Amino acid sequence: MPDLLDYLKGQQLEMESALQKLVEAESPSKNKPLADQCGIVLKELFEEIVGGTAETIVKEEVGNQYRFTYGSGAEQILIIGHYDTVWDQGALPLRKEEGVLYGPGVFDMKGGLVIVLWALRALKHVGEEGKRKVVFLVTSDEEIGSAQSRGLIEEEAKKSALVLVPESSISTTGAVKTSRKGIGIFKISVRGKPVHAGINPWAGASAIDELVMQLAELKKLDNQEENISINIGTVSGGGRTNVVAAFAEADIDLRFRNTAQGERLKSVILNRTSFIEGTEVEVTGDINRYPMEQTDAVMELYQQLKEIAAGHGYELEHGNSGGASDGNLTAAIGIPTIDGLGPVGDGAHAENEHVILENLPYRSALLAELIKRHMN
Numbered sequence: 001m002p003d004l005l006d007y008l009k010g011q012q013l014e015m016e017s018a019l020q021k022l023v024e025a026e027s028p029s030k031n032k033p034l035a036d037q038c039g040i041v042l043k044e045l046f047e048e049i050v051g052g053t054a055e056t057i058v059k060e061e062v063g064n065q066y067r068f069t070y071g072s073g074a075e076q077i078l079i080i081g082h083y084d085t086v087w088d089q090g091a092l093p094l095r096k097e098e099g100v101l102y103g104p105g106v107f108d109m110k111g112g113l114v115i116v117l118w119a120l121r122a123l124k125h126v127g128e129e130g131k132r133k134v135v136f137l138v139t140s141d142e143e144i145g146s147a148q149s150r151g152l153i154e155e156e157a158k159k160s161a162l163v164l165v166p167e168s169s170i171s172t173t174g175a176v177k178t179s180r181k182g183i184g185i186f187k188i189s190v191r192g193k194p195v196h197a198g199i200n201p202w203a204g205a206s207a208i209d210e211l212v213m214q215l216a217e218l219k220k221l222d223n224q225e226e227n228i229s230i231n232i233g234t235v236s237g238g239g240r241t242n243v244v245a246a247f248a249e250a251d252i253d254l255r256f257r258n259t260a261q262g263e264r265l266k267s268v269i270l271n272r273t274s275f276i277e278g279t280e281v282e283v284t285g286d287i288n289r290y291p292m293e294q295t296d297a298v299m300e301l302y303q304q305l306k307e308i309a310a311g312h313g314y315e316l317e318h319g320n321s322g323g324a325s326d327g328n329l330t331a332a333i334g335i336p337t338i339d340g341l342g343p344v345g346d347g348a349h350a351e352n353e354h355v356i357l358e359n360l361p362y363r364s365a366l367l368a369e370l371i372k373r374h375m376n
C-alpha cells in the first residue's frame, strides 16, 4: 500500500501555502461579505485539491456554508468544520516565524480545514474509496453559537456512522478531545420597589440586594470536584446611590460534565423564588450545548488513532476540553464523535494563536488513515 504519510510529507509546502491563503481571507463570524470571500477561497481549494462535489448552502445573515462530498458510497462519514473566526478584520496580523504560522483562525480552525483537504487528497491519490462516502460540512457561525447551522449539522450527523471534528487539538500537546463540557447560558433579572434611600428605605425592596442573594446562592452550585462551574459574567442594575434599586440583572455561564448534571442544574437555576418580599425574580435561558461524553465508542476511535500515531512514530494522547464545539451537537444525538483532530499549536481565541507547520502532514495522515479504516 502506498504510504499516506510519505505522500503527505511531500505535500507540506502546498499545505502551508493553502493555510496562508485561508488565513489571509479573514472571516469574522459577523461580517458576511468578508466571510463569504473566505468561503469562496475554501471552495476553490476543495475543487482544486480534492475535486469531489461542492455544494454551496446560501445563508442570509452569516457566510455561506458548504457541503463537500468525496466518494460515492451510500453510507457516510461526517467531518464538521467552521471557517469563521473570533477576530475582527485587521485585529491580528499573519506572520511566519521559524516553522510557526501565527494569524487569525490559524489554529481554530483553518489549520483543521487544510488537514481535511489533504487527508482527502491523499486518499484520492492512493485510489481509496469504499462503501462510505465522506461528507465535509463547513459552517460559518460556530464562534457565535451555530444558530444558522445547527439544523444542518444535526441532519447530516443522523445520516452518519461517525463524526470527525478537526477543531484545534489540546494546546501544545496535540492531544485529541474525547470529551467536552456542556454549556448553559442564563439571565437572571430582578424587579424591586424603588423608594428614596433616606426617607423610609424599609418601605422599598432592593432589586440589587435580592440579586446579590440570588447570586450567592447560585454560586454554591459551583463544584470543582464534579467539574461544574458557574461564572457570573456580567452584573448590572440600579441607577442612583440614593434610590433603592428598581432593577438588576446578571448573566450566568454554566459548564457541566454530563447530561444528568446539566438537567439538574438547569432546573435549580430556572426555578428561583425571591428572598426579599416585594421583589420579583425571573430567570431565562437554557442549555446551549449538551456535553460530548466520553463513551466507549469514542474511546474505541481514540484507540485506533493512537495505533495509527504509533505507526507514524509518536504517541497521541487524549483529554477533555472545557469549551464546546459543534461536536457537542453530534455527540448529543448519539453519533460517535471525536474532536481535536486539527493541528498542533496553541492560542485559540488568543493573540498568540499559532500552528506548528511541520506537524500538518502528520495530522493529515492521522485523519486519512482513520477515514480509510472506516470507509468499508
Ligand SMILES: [Zn+2]
Pocket (backbone or CB within 6 Å): 082, 108, 109, 142, 167, 168, 325
Ligand atoms: Zn473552533
